[in-house]
Amino acid sequence: MKELFTKSVSRNIYYGGSLFFILLFLVLTFDTHKRIPATDNRENLTEQVAHGKRLWEENNCVGCHTLLGEGAYFAPELANVYDRFGQSTDAIKAFIMSRPANGIPGRRSMPQFNFTDEELEALAQFLKYVNGIEAQNWPPNIQG
Amino acid sequence: MKYQSQAVSKLYFNAAIALFVGQIIFGVILGLQYVIGDFLFPYIPFNIARMVHTNLLIVWLLFGFMGGAYYLVPEESQRELHSVKLAKILFWVFFISGALIVLSYLLLPYQRLAELSGNAFLPTMGREFLEQPTIGKVGIVIVCLGFLYNIGMTVISGRKTVINVVLLTGLVGLALLFLFAFVNPENLVLDKYYWWWVVHLWVEGVWELILASLLAFVLIKTTGVDREVIDKWVYIIVAMALITGIIGTGHHYFFIGTPGYWLWLGSIFGALEPIPFFLMTLFAFNMVNKRRRIHANRVAVLWALGTGVMAFLGAGVWGFLHTLAPVNYYTHGTQITAAHGHMAFYGAYVMVVLCMISYAMPKLRGRVANSNKAQVVEMWSFWLMTISMVFITLFLTAAGIVQVYLQRMGDQPLPYMVVQDKLEFFYWLREAAGVVFLIGLIVYLCSFLIKGESDQHIDVSHKNPAINS
Ligand code: HEM
Ligand code: HEM
Ligand SMILES: [Fe+2]
Numbered sequence A: 001m002k003e004l005f006t007k008s009v010s011r012n013i014y015y016g017g018s019l020f021f022i023l024l025f026l027v028l029t030f031d032t033h034k035r036i037p038a039t040d041n042r043e044n045l046t047e048q049v050a051h052g053k054r055l056w057e058e059n060n061c062v063g064c065h066t067l068l069g070e071g072a073y074f075a076p077e078l079a080n081v082y083d084r085f086g087q088s089t090d091a092i093k094a095f096i097m098s099r100p101a102n103g104i105p106g107r108r109s110m111p112q113f114n115f116t117d118e119e120l121e122a123l124a125q126f127l128k129y130v131n132g133i134e135a136q137n138w139p140p141n142i143q144g
Numbered sequence B: 001m002k003y004q005s006q007a008v009s010k011l012y013f014n015a016a017i018a019l020f021v022g023q024i025i026f027g028v029i030l031g032l033q034y035v036i037g038d039f040l041f042p043y044i045p046f047n048i049a050r051m052v053h054t055n056l057l058i059v060w061l062l063f064g065f066m067g068g069a070y071y072l073v074p075e076e077s078q079r080e081l082h083s084v085k086l087a088k089i090l091f092w093v094f095f096i097s098g099a100l101i102v103l104s105y106l107l108l109p110y111q112r113l114a115e116l117s118g119n120a121f122l123p124t125m126g127r128e129f130l131e132q133p134t135i136g137k138v139g140i141v142i143v144c145l146g147f148l149y150n151i152g153m154t155v156i157s158g159r160k161t162v163i164n165v166v167l168l169t170g171l172v173g174l175a176l177l178f179l180f181a182f183v184n185p186e187n188l189v190l191d192k193y194y195w196w197w198v199v200h201l202w203v204e205g206v207w208e209l210i211l212a213s214l215l216a217f218v219l220i221k222t223t224g225v226d227r228e229v230i231d232k233w234v235y236i237i238v239a240m241a242l243i244t245g246i247i248g249t250g251h252h253y254f255f256i257g258t259p260g261y262w263l264w265l266g267s268i269f270g271a272l273e274p275i276p277f278f279l280m281t282l283f284a285f286n287m288v289n290k291r292r293r294i295h296a297n298r299v300a301v302l303w304a305l306g307t308g309v310m311a312f313l314g315a316g317v318w319g320f321l322h323t324l325a326p327v328n329y330y331t332h333g334t335q336i337t338a339a340h341g342h343m344a345f346y347g348a349y350v351m352v353v354l355c356m357i358s359y360a361m362p363k364l365r366g367r368v369a370n371s372n373k374a375q376v377v378e379m380w381s382f383w384l385m386t387i388s389m390v391f392i393t394l395f396l397t398a399a400g401i402v403q404v405y406l407q408r409m410g411d412q413p414l415p416y417m418v419v420q421d422k423l424e425f426f427y428w429l430r431e432a433a434g435v436v437f438l439i440g441l442i443v444y445l446c447s448f449l450i451k452g453e454s455d456q457h458i459d460v461s462h463k464n465p466a467i468n469s
Helices: A007-038 A047-058 A089-097 A117-131 B004-035 B046-077 B084-107 B110-116 B134-156 B162-182 B188-223 B227-252 B261-272 B274-289 B298-321 B325-331 B335-364 B372-408 B416-422 B424-447
Strands: none
Touching (some): A047 A117, B134 B162, B162 B188, B188 B227, B188 B298, B188 B335, B274 B298, B335 B372, B372 B424
């Protein structure tokens, strides 16, 4: 170590290297912004979908589920739930609606959120939109 | 303790330890909910308990970093802290608002909290680790700014050392990157893209600067090795951290709707990310081998060596395990991720904060080191917590491998919940290891109750004549 680098060489590697990679990262970020319209399903990002995303956040769904593999690992992946439920937003709504308020004895259960019809529709549309994001063929199969 | 104002760090360390206890209690609750699904339901659903567990973790580590900075910076700068009063005020602001946030998670439905705190005006809630109400995030920013001002003024007008400057850079980076917590586009892909600027660029970026400087400080103090040697190590470690870690963010841009070139960039730079952690292991052992004295505080040295080893295992080895895109394709968002998250956070950040506390706390209480008996008890807690964390990681890894195999591979993949039932055995074992961790933590607390004076340092400099070179 001490034979290889002097202190000032080490310092220069630190400052120079960091600066270079920060700039490279910013360039890549810019390029990513330019390219993602092809994959991020923005054509289906409606007002209703945005509302659904807000509901997703304000009920902390990510505290149990993953969405595109990120979140908690306590409940199923939901980025492809639209496909898994036979491409039916009605099936998604019916599932959310019918959770028992006091849970299922001894088992994991999703809370009853008492959403209105309009909120249920927004959430289902949000999950449908997420299902349309092109994520390098992830998840590997329908089970998520 | 050389400067009066260092005493303020004691407040921060005490708070850190108290919140650590809270975090682990909720960890044990979570582990139980994994096997007894309706435990505490619907009063404390899993997502609420998880939020408490992870947010307490982040907040107590921040208290630890701040306390560490308040202890280290005056000594390195060779002057008193800019303002002790400001440090005390900020402490209470941070502690009270942190406590309020956690209480509000437990006492209100999350949706109600979002409504009451006006999330609609600037929606930032409901994303993993960033669940705090927007107003709470603003509070965190204000506390960080005040803290940086205080530390910055001290550094600028005092002696500048490599440790000081690297620490300050890391803390500034921490505050700046946290601003991305306020970036929450409606476009989910972009939301995720910038979410990682907080999460990844913290733990695999600027926090490594904080880690390296805290570790270097304790090593200088306990080994008496020449500063020139330590400085070079610190520079090389933090250089490698940023050179690999910044583009390494790409290992989170594989499957979230971002362009395909991230598969290559994330895999290559992710694979290099263990380097700084490996250097830290070498660093810790090298310095201890070259030491000029056997410091009376032997348990602080144990924590320093432990940090070197466990950070490399948790971040380096368990990170490498799933950082290549073809592997991550199968392991993304499974128990493998949880296994890595636990050992990495514990091995790197929990251990370095406990190392700092172990070195500083005796001094803050007016002695060079604790009595032999107290140190032995603390060493017991070191081993209990560290070994149980190794087992938590191993059990989760086993669960993760079975999960990936049953749910994501083969012709007949099984549904998520069916697979979870089959993993029950591993989850019970994890919970048992978690209880041992909690016992280790209680032993740790007990070590503070044992009084008495320490032994003296033992000079061994004659055995290491080459130290100054
Ligand atoms: C008593 C020991 C512990 C138990 C039983 C425990 C249990 C858990 C559980 C069940 C989760 C949720 C996993 C999920 O989302 O499905 C979790 C998450 C987490 N815990 Fe712990 N925990 C313990 C100790 C710790 C410690 C000591 C740390 C920090 C060093 C920690 C850091 C975390 C982190 C960072 C997460 C989020 C994980 C991720 O997203 O990958 N836990 N813990
Ligand atoms: C001390 C440093 C580190 C800490 C505290 C840490 C912590 C974490 C945590 C908590 C997660 C889960 C995030 C989530 O909830 O989605 C995660 C994910 C990940 N980490 Fe680390 N990590 C560290 C270092 C590393 C290193 C050095 C590597 C690579 C060698 C790495 C590779 C990964 C990968 C690939 C994932 C994504 C897992 C997935 O796809 O589900 N980590 N890390
Ligand atoms: Fe990462």
